[in-house]
Amino acid sequence: EAQVTQNPRYLITVTGKKLTVTCSQNMNHEYMSWYRQDPGLGLRQIYYSMNVEVTDKGDVPEGYKVSRKEKRNFPLILESPSPNQTSLYFCATSGGQKQFFGPGTRLTVL
């Protein structure tokens, strides 16, 4: 079954404590992306990756890092989380422009 998975699904943390949200896909897609969803703002792209070791910034990259060491995994790293990064995060993978989203990670930074 084609899947995009994210972990953790829910996370409450404190300002400055490094965290990683994992994303994994089994669809063999080259393109992966991270979005954040905030009320009234829709979904906005944070980072994307066109292939292994190829990543670039989206519209709202400040405060985030990513890596793409394997085709199936695309983790999102928050080195020093701040309260304005409290949001709902979605990983997405794309085949032929059709993007499929992971289940989401609800992050709260206190």
Added chain:
Amino acid sequence: GENVEQHPSTLSVQEGDSAVIKCTYSDSASNYFPWYKQELGKRPQLIIDIRSNVGEKKDQRIAVTLNKTAKHFSLHITETQPEDSAVYFCAASLVHFGNEKLTFGTGTRLTIIP
């Protein structure tokens, strides 16, 4: 960059009636327009999409129309059912230097009244 506007932000329709959600985009080079349905607490799910070389596409009770000249596209849901209640997002996409970024509208909360 691309900008997508979506209207209305909320929509209530009687069960069995039709619902229409409209979006406009700014970049005439955008060539792919998907619609996503997001139920409470769930991920956005692709329900229908259209490419710029097509004017209309139907899938059972759902249809999307695209007017490239006016740069707007619409989602039409006929014979609405309670399970159609959700937030719907339109998006526009142009592959730019390999980035398949979706630019989303701000969403329409559709409520079907039984």
